[in-house]
Amino acid sequence: MRILDIGVATGYALLCLSLVSVMSPYGAGGEAARSTSGDHANAAAYQYVQTVGLVFLGEASPSQVCLSLQQHGNATVVLGGVIAGHLCPGVPRAFEGESSLTFILAGREDRIEAWVVEP
Amino acid sequence: MGRRAVAATIASVVVFTTMLLANAVVYSAENSYLSATTLSSAQLQEHDYASVLAGVASYSSLASTQSILQSTPMDCSSSQAYLDSLGGTQDVKANNQSIWYSETSSWGYASAPVSPRSDALLPSQFDGYTEGDLNLQVITGVNETFAGGLPSYAIQDIEVVHLSIQPQRMATQCLSALSDLRSALLTVHSCDSSVVIRDVSLVQARSPIFGSFEAGASTSTVAGRCTVDYWVTTTQTGIQGVSGTFQWTVFGSGSLSS
Numbered sequence: 317m318r319i320l321d322i323g324v325a326t327g328y329a330l331l332c333l334s335l336v337s338v339m340s341p342y343g344a345g346g347e348a349a350r351s352t353s354g355d356h357a358n359a360a361a362y363q364y365v366q367t368v369g370l371v372f373l374g375e376a377s378p379s380q381v382c383l384s385l386q387q388h389g390n391a392t393v394v395l396g397g398v399i400a401g402h403l404c405p406g407v408p409r410a411f412e413g414e415s416s417l418t419f420i421l422a423g424r425e426d427r428i429e430a431w432v433v434e435p
Numbered sequence: 436m437g438r439r440a441v442a443a444t445i446a447s448v449v450v451f452t453t454m455l456l457a458n459a460v461v462y463s464a465e466n467s468y469l470s471a472t473t474l475s476s477a478q479l480q481e482h483d484y485a486s487v488l489a490g491v492a493s494y495s496s497l498a499s500t501q502s503i504l505q506s507t508p509m510d511c512s513s514s515q516a517y518l519d520s521l522g523g524t525q526d527v528k529a530n531n532q533s534i535w536y537s538e539t540s541s542w543g544y545a546s547a548p549v550s551p552r553s554d555a556l557l558p559s560q561f562d563g564y565t566e567g568d569l570n571l572q573v574i575t576g577v578n579e580t581f582a583g584g585l586p587s588y589a590i591q592d593i594e595v596v597h598l599s600i601q602p603q604r605m606a607t608q609c610l611s612a613l614s615d616l617r618s619a620l621l622t623v624h625s626c627d628s629s630v631v632i633r634d635v636s637l638v639q640a641r642s643p644i645f646g647s648f649e650a651g652a653s654t655s656t657v658a659g660r661c662t663v664d665y666w667v668t669t670t671q672t673g674i675q676g677v678s679g680t681f682q683w684t685v686f687g688s689g690s691l692s693s
Binding site: 318321322324325328329332333335336339340347348351352354355358359362365366369370371374375415416417418419420421422 | 440441443444447448451452454455458459462465468469472473475476479480483484486487488490491494495498527529531532555556557558561677678679
């Protein structure tokens with residue numbers, strides 16, 4: 317009787333612990349943090365387009381746009397992109413969030429990308 | 436001893452069940468927070484991207500108009516038809532990251548003042564309505580969905596942009612010069628080309644109406660009838676457009692037979 321009792325209690329405890337580990341709230345918290353970093357990256361990409369303007373992006377050469385992207389980055393946000401098929405250097409290896417804006421100007425496809433990185 | 440074991444088992448079940456329920460509550464709350472964060476993030480992305488699409492539509496209207504102005508001179512006797520022909524449309528369906536969108540824009544010459552919202556992505560030299568300039572009203576409709584589902588976002592954006600040329604003033608000046616030239620040529624009773632050209636030069640030199648317009652004429656005689664073809668023309672160069680500088684020509688012409 318005692319052994320059965322201990323067995324049932326142990327089994328129930330293990331079941332509860334496995335459910336707790338499966339329903340861990342920490343995963344959702346991490347996802348939310350990544351989503352917030354994605355918001356920062358999105359805001360950075362939009363802010364860049366707003367700062368330099370569409371006329372600059374339509375007229376400048378790919379290398380000029382790449383240089384401008386590098387200059388507008390900071391310690392926590394790296395800016396890059398693909399301008400008319402030309403990949404700008406400086407893509408970070410690790411990042412917490414990313415975002416991109418793709419549009420066609422003067423027949424040329426530009427993709428402005430932003431990554432939020434740890435300082 | 437048996438009672439104790441049962442009591443311990445019940446206590447264990449109560450403790451673990453409470454722990455499980457507490458975890459489920461936190462888990463559910465975190466998931467709700469994550470859903471809200473994801474939804475909010477998607478809405479922000481859609482909102483920002485719609486602004487970019489509206490700006491690109493305005494830019495495209497200016498680039499298209501600049502191209503027409505550069506390649507097609509304006510006949511001042513039909514300036515309204517010319518200005519109406521500057522209108523255009525653009526339809527785009529594509530996706531950016533997880534945003535699927537369709538964008539429809541149309542633009543046309545805006546003759547009357549309108550005061551819609553300004554475009555943050557275009558410099559002030561092209562943005563907004565400027566009296567007398569070539570103003571274009573751009574209407575852009577954007578429909579977005581996140582990966583084909585919710586949240587969806589739709590806007591109807593109206594913007595006015597302009598290029599620094601004065602089509603109505605140029606048309607009026609052109610018609611005045613043309614009328615002045617016609618009046619002067621009516622008094623010339625020679626079909627000699629050199630005489631007519633000399634008189635045209637004299638008229639142009641003494642009349643301030645011509646402004647930047649150059650005048651010219653040629654004569655021809657068919658079946659004993661003299662026909663004088665005359666014209667005025669001007670070309671503005673170095674006009675600033677969204678695709679660099681460009682030039683624009685305005686002309687008017689007429690003929691007299693005697």
